[in-house]
Amino acid sequence: MNCHEVSGMLVAYLEGEVTPSERAAIQAHLAGCDPCNWELSAFSDLRGRVRESLHSIAARSASSPQAWERLKVSLSSKFDSKEQKWQYFGEKLVRIHRRWMMPFNWRVPRWLPVSAMVLLVVLAAYALVPPLRTAAQDPLGIFRVKRFATVTIDPASIPTTASKGDPTSLGSFTVNQMPSTTTVASIKEAQDAVGFGLRTPKKVPSGLEMTSKVTVSKEGSFSYTFDLKKAREYLATLGIAAKDLPANLDGATVKLTIPSQVVIEYRAPSGTGSALMLSQGHSPVLEAPPGLDVDLLRRQILSMPGLPAELTSQLGAIQDWRQTAVIPLPKEGFTSKEVSVDGGMKGLSIQGKAGDGNGLLWEKSGIIYGVGGSVTPEQLTDAANSMSP
Amino acid sequence: MDLVTRSLAGDQRAFAALFDQYKNLVYKTAYLLQGSADDAEDTLQEVFLLVYRSLSTFDPAKGAFTTWLHRITVNHCLNQRRKRRLLLLSFDKISPNLLPARDASLEQRFAEEEAVRASLNQLSEKLRAVVVLRYYSDLSHLEISQVLNIPVGTVKSRLDTAVRSLRGALNKTEGAPARTGYTQKEAPK
Numbered sequence: 001m002n003c004h005e006v007s008g009m010l011v012a013y014l015e016g017e018v019t020p021s022e023r024a025a026i027q028a029h030l031a032g033c034d035p036c037n038w039e040l041s042a043f044s045d046l047r048g049r050v051r052e053s054l055h056s057i058a059a060r061s062a063s064s065p066q067a068w069e070r071l072k073v074s075l076s077s078k079f080d081s082k083e084q085k086w087q088y089f090g091e092k093l094v095r096i097h098r099r100w101m102m103p104f105n106w107r108v109p110r111w112l113p114v115s116a117m118v119l120l121v122v123l124a125a126y127a128l129v130p131p132l133r134t135a136a137q138d139p140l141g142i143f144r145v146k147r148f149a150t151v152t153i154d155p156a157s158i159p160t161t162a163s164k165g166d167p168t169s170l171g172s173f174t175v176n177q178m179p180s181t182t183t184v185a186s187i188k189e190a191q192d193a194v195g196f197g198l199r200t201p202k203k204v205p206s207g208l209e210m211t212s213k214v215t216v217s218k219e220g221s222f223s224y225t226f227d228l229k230k231a232r233e234y235l236a237t238l239g240i241a242a243k244d245l246p247a248n249l250d251g252a253t254v255k256l257t258i259p260s261q262v263v264i265e266y267r268a269p270s271g272t273g274s275a276l277m278l279s280q281g282h283s284p285v286l287e288a289p290p291g292l293d294v295d296l297l298r299r300q301i302l303s304m305p306g307l308p309a310e311l312t313s314q315l316g317a318i319q320d321w322r323q324t325a326v327i328p329l330p331k332e333g334f335t336s337k338e339v340s341v342d343g344g345m346k347g348l349s350i351q352g353k354a355g356d357g358n359g360l361l362w363e364k365s366g367i368i369y370g371v372g373g374s375v376t377p378e379q380l381t382d383a384a385n386s387m388s389p
Numbered sequence: 390m391d392l393v394t395r396s397l398a399g400d401q402r403a404f405a406a407l408f409d410q411y412k413n414l415v416y417k418t419a420y421l422l423q424g425s426a427d428d429a430e431d432t433l434q435e436v437f438l439l440v441y442r443s444l445s446t447f448d449p450a451k452g453a454f455t456t457w458l459h460r461i462t463v464n465h466c467l468n469q470r471r472k473r474r475l476l477l478l479s480f481d482k483i484s485p486n487l488l489p490a491r492d493a494s495l496e497q498r499f500a501e502e503e504a505v506r507a508s509l510n511q512l513s514e515k516l517r518a519v520v521v522l523r524y525y526s527d528l529s530h531l532e533i534s535q536v537l538n539i540p541v542g543t544v545k546s547r548l549d550t551a552v553r554s555l556r557g558a559l560n561k562t563e564g565a566p567a568r569t570g571y572t573q574k575e576a577p578k
Binding site: 008011012015017042043046047050051052054055057058061062063070071075 | 426
């Protein structure tokens with residue numbers, strides 16, 4: 001064999017994909033040819049580099065912890081494809097509502113959703129803002145939602161490494177009780193399942209009708225236990241120096257309970273065109289451990305170098321921190337404003353770009369209501385203002 | 390009974406365990422082929438929906454479950470890319486300025502990954518699939534031929550072309566000479 005022939009077979013040789021006689025001929029040539037040996041080692045080195053880089057890139061990637069839950073929803077659907085799509089949309093809304101800190105941002109939040117950045121935002125939201133001492137009806141460390149505020153987040157200001165974070169970046173995540181989702185045929189049935197009175201709008205966009213599909217999501221609860229060492233290491237990769245975090249954050253467990261929710265769907269009998277979803281349920285409850293000084297934590301998080309100033313100032317401006325759910329919205333494509341609905345309740349209207357849909361959230365008598373869908377903000381307000389009983 | 394058989398019998402727990410066992414295989418392969426966490430997440434969903442629906446067509450006599458799963462995953466990724474006409478592989482990039490200061494080895498590692506990523510980017514999706522299946526998934530040439538439904542000889546030639554292209558691309562990025570310093574004419578016989 002000459003150099004040309006050998007060179008052409010070196011990759012196969014390294015791969016072990018040559019015949020014994022070819023192998024013998026190549027080895028005989030290599031024994032006396034430095035350039036071919038050089039070439040062999042260059043290919044060998046390259047394979048090692050590619051292998052190592054691919055493994056390293058893959059090692060830093062991980063699927064969402066919600067992947068199975070998402071799949072289960074799709075698997076449970078027994079409808080045809082159009083129906084399936086609506087089912088998925090409805091389920092998605094349930095999931096979004098369940099994750100009440102970020103409703104109505106259908107398409108965009110995948111850069112953000114279960115990343116540790118969200119946990120950071122939520123934690124920051126509860127810890128950064130000065131406590132409203134007079135409103136402390138709940139024992140210290142228990143938070144319920146009565147109103148909503150948005151913080152706009154510029155995806156560009158989020159370090160790209162944050163998207164690699166997952167809920168375990170700051171500690172460990174436990175599902176105490178997975179919220180189960182079932183479909184029932186009537187409001188009465190849903191009411192019996194969740195144990196509170198359901199309300200429906202009298203005024204829905206013309207052409208839309210309540211479908212027979214009412215989705216009930218039973219209570220779920222999740223715990224998060226912080227691991228200080230892990231959190232510091234992860235935050236460091238985001239360029240956030242977190243050396244001042246309180247020592248007792250280590251091992252501290254925060255519990256989030258999402259009570260049962262019901263989603264009612266309105267759409268045209270044909271199944272096409274616009275749709276409106278109404279969700280309702282008791283407020284989610286976040287419980288911090290008694291020993292954790294959230295006030296101190298707030299000061300320390302505020303002083304963390306590297307946290308976007310735009311974010312901390314927005315969080316800092318939120319009043320009534322104990323009862324305000326913070327909804328992160330991407331800077332581009334969404335706007336929000338405060339509105340008065342359902343008998344003078346303060347609501348939050350979120351408007352997406354065309355095609356993204358609109359949403360409206362408010363609280364009344366301990367129940368959080370959300371309406372959303374591919375209808376106009378005015379139609380959502382009309383629906384909210386016509387809720388009965 | 391194994392998880393596949395139990396899943397086929399309608400055991401939902403078995404299917405959940407099957408998902409748990411193989412989600413990384415699907416997600417990470419998709420991530421390397423598609424270069425986007427969002428796309429890989431969607432692929433994970435689509436692939437397991439397909440697995441759920443077509444598990445009964447899996448024939449252990451024709452090959453391992455992982456080979457079958459790789460085939461569904463790679464086909465899905467290639468179809469998606471065709472649909473979206475994506476030309477570039479854009480792994481979520483690491484900005485060196487976000488790394489902790491003075492960690493030279495880490496910076497070097499990311500620079501290395503970036504160089505490999507950029508060179509993979511220059512490969513056609515068919516060549517990239519062979520590279521990922523061989524050097525990440527560690528499949529044999531025969532297994533790759535089963536996954537891609539092509540002859541073993543084609544796997545061999547694609548891998549050869551891919552490795553040489555990667556070398557050319559990396560040398561270009563790093564400014565190294567393309568060849569060993571002798572020309573074919575001068576090469577010793």
